[in-house]
Amino acid sequence: MKNKPAYILKVTCPGRVGIVAAIGNFLADRGCFIKELHQYDDLNSGRFFSTIEFVFEGEHTPSVEQLKAAFEVTALRFDMQWEIHDASRPARVLVMVSRYDHCLRDLLYRRATGELNVEFTAIVSNHEDLRPMAEHAGVEYVHLPVTPENKPRQEARLLEIIEATDTDLVVLARYMQVLSDSLCRRLAGRCINIHHSFLPGFKGAKPYQQAYERGVKLIGATAHYVTADLDEGPIIEQMVERVSHAHDPEHLTQVGRDIEAQTLARAVKYHAHHRVFQNGLRTVVF
Structure with missing residues (x-):
C-alpha cells in the first residue's frame, strides 16, 4: 500500500446528513483505503468541508478522469463543489x-x-x-x-x-x-x-x-x-x-x-x- 498511487478528494457543499457516509461508500465500493480524512462543518455558513487522501487496494487503479466521472453522481446528489487530484503530482x-x-x-x-x-x-x-x-x-x-x-x-x-x-x-x-x-x-x-x-x-x-x-x-x-x-x-x-x-x-x-x-x-x-x-x-x- 505504501507505494501505490494516492489521490486527494476535496469537497465542500451545504451541510446535511449523510455526506460522509456517501463519500465513504463511494470509496469503499471501489476498494479504496482512506489514509487521511479531515472534515469541518461551519455552523454559521452552513457549509461542510472535507479532504480525503486515499489509495486503491486492488490491482486495477483507475485514472483521475475515471474517478471524476464516477463521482459525479454523488457530487450532484449533495450539490458539491469538488476536485480529485493525483497526490503525487507537484x-x-x-x-x-x-x-x-x-x-x-x-x-x-x-x-x-x-x-x-x-x-x-x-x-x-x-x-x-x-x-x-x-x-x-x-x-x-x-x-x-x-x-x-x-x-x-x-x-x-x-x-x-x-x-x-x-x-x-x-x-x-x-x-x-x-x-x-x-x-x-x-x-x-x-x-x-x-x-x-x-x-x-x-x-x-x-x-x-x-x-x-x-x-x-x-x-x-x-x-x-x-x-x-x-x-x-x-x-x-x-x-x-x-x-x-x-x-x-x-x-x-x-x-x-x-x-x-x-x-x-x-x-x-x-x-x-x-x-x-x-x-x-x-x-x-x-
Missing part, C-alpha cells in the same frame, strides 16, 4: 519577486529537500537582482520591469506566461508591486501574498524601523490570498514572535525575514496539498 508554481531574496531562497530550499511538492514554472521579477539565484536553481527567470505606463502590458504578458506554463499557483514572495484589480480577479483563489503584521500597522518604507520607533513587542507575518482589497484577502497562515526593547531595527528585520519565509512556505504547502478552502472572507485550512 503543484506548478510561478514565483514573483523584487529585490528581497529570503522568501524565494526558502521556497527553493524546501523544494530541493522535498518538503514542498511543487514544481517552479518560472520566477518573474521587476528587477534583475535575483536572476543568479534562479539560474543556479535551474528555474527560468523572466524580467518584467513595471512602470505606470507599461503595467497593463506587463500584466498581460504575465498572464500569457501563467497560461503557457500551465501554472496552478502564483506566489508573491515579497513582490513589491501592487497588482491591478483586474489581475487580482483573474488570479482569485490561486495567488498568495506575504506581508509583515504589526500592531499598529506600519505601511510604506522601512516598516521595521517604524516598529522599532513605536516599541513593538510582537513581530509577525501573514500569508493570504490576493484580492483587489490590498492585504485584506482571506488569511491562510499567520505567525508571531515576541521581541523586546533590546531589538534594534536590524535585529527586528532579521526576525521579520525569518517569520515571513516560514509563514509563506506553510501557506504554499497547505495550498499545494489541497488543504485550503475559501469560506467567504475566511479560510478553512486542514
Whole structure:
C-alpha cells in the first residue's frame, strides 16, 4: 500500500446528513483505503468541508478522469463543489519577486529537500537582482520591469506566461508591486501574498524601523490570498514572535525575514496539498 498511487478528494457543499457516509461508500465500493480524512462543518455558513487522501487496494487503479466521472453522481446528489487530484503530482508554481531574496531562497530550499511538492514554472521579477539565484536553481527567470505606463502590458504578458506554463499557483514572495484589480480577479483563489503584521500597522518604507520607533513587542507575518482589497484577502497562515526593547531595527528585520519565509512556505504547502478552502472572507485550512 505504501507505494501505490494516492489521490486527494476535496469537497465542500451545504451541510446535511449523510455526506460522509456517501463519500465513504463511494470509496469503499471501489476498494479504496482512506489514509487521511479531515472534515469541518461551519455552523454559521452552513457549509461542510472535507479532504480525503486515499489509495486503491486492488490491482486495477483507475485514472483521475475515471474517478471524476464516477463521482459525479454523488457530487450532484449533495450539490458539491469538488476536485480529485493525483497526490503525487507537484503543484506548478510561478514565483514573483523584487529585490528581497529570503522568501524565494526558502521556497527553493524546501523544494530541493522535498518538503514542498511543487514544481517552479518560472520566477518573474521587476528587477534583475535575483536572476543568479534562479539560474543556479535551474528555474527560468523572466524580467518584467513595471512602470505606470507599461503595467497593463506587463500584466498581460504575465498572464500569457501563467497560461503557457500551465501554472496552478502564483506566489508573491515579497513582490513589491501592487497588482491591478483586474489581475487580482483573474488570479482569485490561486495567488498568495506575504506581508509583515504589526500592531499598529506600519505601511510604506522601512516598516521595521517604524516598529522599532513605536516599541513593538510582537513581530509577525501573514500569508493570504490576493484580492483587489490590498492585504485584506482571506488569511491562510499567520505567525508571531515576541521581541523586546533590546531589538534594534536590524535585529527586528532579521526576525521579520525569518517569520515571513516560514509563514509563506506553510501557506504554499497547505495550498499545494489541497488543504485550503475559501469560506467567504475566511479560510478553512486542514
